[in-house]
Amino acid sequence: MTPSKVRMATVVQKSNLIDAMLRGLNALPMTDLEAFRSDPRDAAAAESYLRRALEALLDLGRHILAKALAERTLEYKQIAVALRRTGVLDEACSDILVDMAGYRNRLTHFYDEVTTAELFDICVHRTDDIRGVRDAMLDWLRQHPELVEGEL
Numbered sequence: 001m002t003p004s005k006v007r008m009a010t011v012v013q014k015s016n017l018i019d020a021m022l023r024g025l026n027a028l029p030m031t032d033l034e035a036f037r038s039d040p041r042d043a044a045a046a047e048s049y050l051r052r053a054l055e056a057l058l059d060l061g062r063h064i065l066a067k068a069l070a071e072r073t074l075e076y077k078q079i080a081v082a083l084r085r086t087g088v089l090d091e092a093c094s095d096i097l098v099d100m101a102g103y104r105n106r107l108t109h110f111y112d113e114v115t116t117a118e119l120f121d122i123c124v125h126r127t128d129d130i131r132g133v134r135d136a137m138l139d140w141l142r143q144h145p146e147l148v149e150g151e152l
Contacts (some may be wrong), residue, residue, distance in 0.1 A: 006050040
């Protein structure tokens with residue numbers, strides 16, 4: 001695989017999708033678990049918003065790896081490992097992204113094991129991690145404008 005330039009349109013689209021999904025989560029009743037449980041549609045919406053935000057974040061990382069660094073990764077956890085190995089993310093952000101990839105896989109493949117309480121806890125306490133990892137990727141792109149098609 002030959003390196004090329006990271007497409008700003010892709011970066012902006014994925015970043016905007018992350019923001020939109022997190023706004024959707026914030027619109028749900030997240031004051032306490034009982035309020036969250038009061039309408040089963042809230043948990044279903046939260047699961048979808050969270051999974052889509054995580055997928056957009058991981059797809060953004062995959063795009064950076066593929067275009068700027070000619071790194072091909074297929075599995076979500078490997079994206080986090082490759083982003084650390086190539087210096088895009090530091091160890092702390094990479095570890096967070098590995099956890100997020102695992103959670104995305106649970107939401108997709110082991111959805112019947114994810115409890116409403118666990119989903120609520122992640123939505124309340126871990127969504128800042130999504131923004132933090134995304135922002136670390138964007139910061140890396142800003143530090144490497146030669147790898148980007150257009151301006152960030």
